[in-house]
Amino acid sequence: MALSITRGGSSEGSNPGGSIELAKATAIMERYTTWNANEALIPMLQEIQHEYGYIPDVLTALISEQFDIPLTQIYGVATFYSDFRALEQPEHRILLCEGLACYVCGSQQLHRAVKDKLGIDYGEATPDNKFILERANFCFGACQLMPMVEIDHTFYGNVTPEKLVELIDQTAQGGGHSSHE
Amino acid sequence: MDRNELIQLRTRFKDERTKLFREKTVIQCVIDGGSVMAGAKQTLARFRQLAEGSPDVQLQVTAGFGAMWMEPTVFISRPGNPRLLYGFVDEARAEELFNRYVKGNDPCPEYAFAWLKDNIDYPDYKWATTDETDWKGIPHIGSTDWGRLQQRIVLRNCGDIDPESIEEYIGQGGYAGFEKALFEMTGDEIVAEVKTSGLRGRGGAAFSMGIKWETVRNIKRTPRYAIVNGHEGEPNVFKDRRIFEGDPHSILEGLLIGCVATDIPEAYIYVGSEHPLAFKRMGKAVEDARKMGLLGENILGSNFTCDVKVMIAAGAYISGEASAMMYGIQGTRGMPRVKPPRSAEAGLWGQPTLVNNVESFNNAQVILLRGGAWYASFGSAKSKGTKVISLSGPFARTCMAEIAFGGPTRDAIEIVAGGPADPAHPIRAVQTGSVSGGSWPASMFDIMFDIDTYGKKEYANLMGSASLTAYTDQQCIVDACYYILRYNRDESCGKCIPCRIGCEGLTEMLWRIKNGDGKEADIGKLEGLSKMVIEHSICGLGQAAPLPVLNMLAIEEFKQELYQHIRAGYCRANVCPMEHAQTKVWEFGVPADINYSAEHNGRDVYELASPGGPQ
Ligand SMILES: Cc1cc2nc3c(=O)[nH]c(=O)nc-3n(C[C@H](O)[C@H](O)[C@H](O)COP(=O)(O)O)c2cc1C
Ligand code: SF4
Ligand code: FES
Numbered sequence: 001m002a003l004s005i006t007r008g009g010s011s012e013g014s015n016p017g018g019s020i021e022l023a024k025a026t027a028i029m030e031r032y033t034t035w036n037a038n039e040a041l042i043p044m045l046q047e048i049q050h051e052y053g054y055i056p057d058v059l060t061a062l063i064s065e066q067f068d069i070p071l072t073q074i075y076g077v078a079t080f081y082s083d084f085r086a087l088e089q090p091e092h093r094i095l096l097c098e099g100l101a102c103y104v105c106g107s108q109q110l111h112r113a114v115k116d117k118l119g120i121d122y123g124e125a126t127p128d129n130k131f132i133l134e135r136a137n138f139c140f141g142a143c144q145l146m147p148m149v150e151i152d153h154t155f156y157g158n159v160t161p162e163k164l165v166e167l168i169d170q171t172a173q174g175g176g177h178s179s180h181e
Numbered sequence: 182m183d184r185n186e187l188i189q190l191r192t193r194f195k196d197e198r199t200k201l202f203r204e205k206t207v208i209q210c211v212i213d214g215g216s217v218m219a220g221a222k223q224t225l226a227r228f229r230q231l232a233e234g235s236p237d238v239q240l241q242v243t244a245g246f247g248a249m250w251m252e253p254t255v256f257i258s259r260p261g262n263p264r265l266l267y268g269f270v271d272e273a274r275a276e277e278l279f280n281r282y283v284k285g286n287d288p289c290p291e292y293a294f295a296w297l298k299d300n301i302d303y304p305d306y307k308w309a310t311t312d313e314t315d316w317k318g319i320p321h322i323g324s325t326d327w328g329r330l331q332q333r334i335v336l337r338n339c340g341d342i343d344p345e346s347i348e349e350y351i352g353q354g355g356y357a358g359f360e361k362a363l364f365e366m367t368g369d370e371i372v373a374e375v376k377t378s379g380l381r382g383r384g385g386a387a388f389s390m391g392i393k394w395e396t397v398r399n400i401k402r403t404p405r406y407a408i409v410n411g412h413e414g415e416p417n418v419f420k421d422r423r424i425f426e427g428d429p430h431s432i433l434e435g436l437l438i439g440c441v442a443t444d445i446p447e448a449y450i451y452v453g454s455e456h457p458l459a460f461k462r463m464g465k466a467v468e469d470a471r472k473m474g475l476l477g478e479n480i481l482g483s484n485f486t487c488d489v490k491v492m493i494a495a496g497a498y499i500s501g502e503a504s505a506m507m508y509g510i511q512g513t514r515g516m517p518r519v520k521p522p523r524s525a526e527a528g529l530w531g532q533p534t535l536v537n538n539v540e541s542f543n544n545a546q547v548i549l550l551r552g553g554a555w556y557a558s559f560g561s562a563k564s565k566g567t568k569v570i571s572l573s574g575p576f577a578r579t580c581m582a583e584i585a586f587g588g589p590t591r592d593a594i595e596i597v598a599g600g601p602a603d604p605a606h607p608i609r610a611v612q613t614g615s616v617s618g619g620s621w622p623a624s625m626f627d628i629m630f631d632i633d634t635y636g637k638k639e640y641a642n643l644m645g646s647a648s649l650t651a652y653t654d655q656q657c658i659v660d661a662c663y664y665i666l667r668y669n670r671d672e673s674c675g676k677c678i679p680c681r682i683g684c685e686g687l688t689e690m691l692w693r694i695k696n697g698d699g700k701e702a703d704i705g706k707l708e709g710l711s712k713m714v715i716e717h718s719i720c721g722l723g724q725a726a727p728l729p730v731l732n733m734l735a736i737e738e739f740k741q742e743l744y745q746h747i748r749a750g751y752c753r754a755n756v757c758p759m760e761h762a763q764t765k766v767w768e769f770g771v772p773a774d775i776n777y778s779a780e781h782n783g784r785d786v787y788e789l790a791s792p793g794g795p796q
Binding site: 037040041042046073076082099103108137138139142143144146 | 660
């Protein structure tokens, strides 16, 4: 699982000291109190990941205590599955689809374009912690639009290297919109 | 609700639907995970806007039709006219269609792909019937290349009904199979029917579904569970998610039939997190069914009780493997375990568990209603029925289709997918089985589309989940092989050392070859290491990952290509970086097109190319 534990560049995010808002997390946990604790773990972590963008250590400890699940198990799960991130993530995520069709029809050029533009490889973040480049080891499910890219939950199809560079510029300037369901 | 009420509801919903189509113009937009990325939501919004204030126009959502290459797709049916399928409907075309066809009466034949009826109205679910003719210059779907081979048993409602409406599903004969299982058949009869059908699991391992059900039925231990495996993390396979998005109720019905047959009161539907819309629609389907009394206690007045939970996965391809999936539901790391015991004996929480793929369960209703023998009359000798295939890569038509087993593979490539996207680059190979199989070269395209023929040992290939990806002269076999090994290395759970280290070793070796550092001795190493990984891995990932390597070595065309990489530092498709190839070829002047395979009998190119020639 080389890719699942993607660590952001530096830890000086917008949240120094790791203080996070607990109210949302407790609301999430509240909803699962009637579940079997083990079954609830992954859906709960999914919601936390969705809410916070990563799984803060504070919350793993909290879940462990409230649901009586060993901390090792939670940490194991949080590092095993590719949806979960252990550390706070950079502001923008560039996710290249590397399903077979996209890979053989252009995503390698896109990879090179990002490398040239931002100087980062898969799993790396830019020094200013603005962008992270990731590889999707699955198919976005719209192979007719290959190669595909997802930037901050918006999908783009038939992307050329030039278009990707443009999209990155737009994202850096705060453009971009969300069409993700 | 009891049985009679359900029967009455079915007639009522059917009448309502017939009435709707008789009285109003119905515009159905295909909204699923893939079409949304192609802009289908904007199309739907545009139609909504246009139809505002016209009470005789009804907008509907449908999904999973599969004509992906021309998405966004839309169906329009006007009273008295057949249902027409339009492709490439962006906002501008939506407006044009609305003005010309909905308001005027010009069906815009230049934009129409075909006309079609509801899929369930075709005999044997086959679109190709002899008695349908063109309508105003628009062909019937059964006479188009894309449609004429299709037989949509699994996809029977996809593209016809609103997936979020239980009423429509019931109106199309939904839950009739479940009803039959509850009231007219014993568990043994259901199992016998499924066995007669010869249906083999569609999740990859192709194990007989009837035998699996029988095994679980015969183990009486409680508690017991059933699980629908809808993880589908494999790249280039998009069938399960489209079925979830297009026809969630039929999955639920198939699952319930399985639960009746094997006497299971508690079931799970496991949906991959890459498909949020699939999860949403499946969740809604379960809720609606519960409200209607199709889930819960004493369903339809019988003494059968069953409840279903929809669970979300969390990525990681390996957690689609049956035992790993169960660990996932149990909230632990999804790592497969050694079998036996099979999951039928010791599955979720160590209890008897029935696990089948989405597509497998989806066949159950039809098998019960039409009979196992009917189902077994399609397909080849040992692969019965139909298979949903995912076609991707540089095909003219990227799509999802459903065809019967037993035809030549060429049919899928040249008729359904329409050959290459660009005739200047003909298709020279197709990858099958996505990341767990090898490829067929063009010379073998006539090979029968059949699980066992694909799986013959000498080819080192697999059907897997039946995805076909095209390669033209712009794709390199060695590169694709490298991709698959790297993918499997990334996704290996790391439990067995041969898989964890072996895949890494193969990836590195292939990378060296791609980069122009290949050595003659690598061929033997590739083969030896591949066989070792296959023999010593405990789950299907390790057992299938090295297949593309062995397949490349087994098929002459591919082997030549590999030799060109190793001996001449030459990548025909110009994909591999070959950074170190220069020292090998250009400096020493070995021509790239020389036939190395036979003449030099396995000597290293360094030897060949060194000044003074081979010693
Ligand atoms: C690495 C790996 C991944 C798998 N992924 C899936 C999957 O995503 N969906 C699925 O139904 N089966 C998957 N399987 C197959 C399952 O282990 C199992 O055979 C299948 O769900 C059984 O259902 P069936 O008999 O209906 O095919 C996978 C197997 C392996 C080895
Ligand atoms: S074969 Fe590979 S993926 Fe399967 S259990 Fe072993 S290490 Fe894990
Ligand atoms: S491989 Fe990228 S969308 Fe299918």
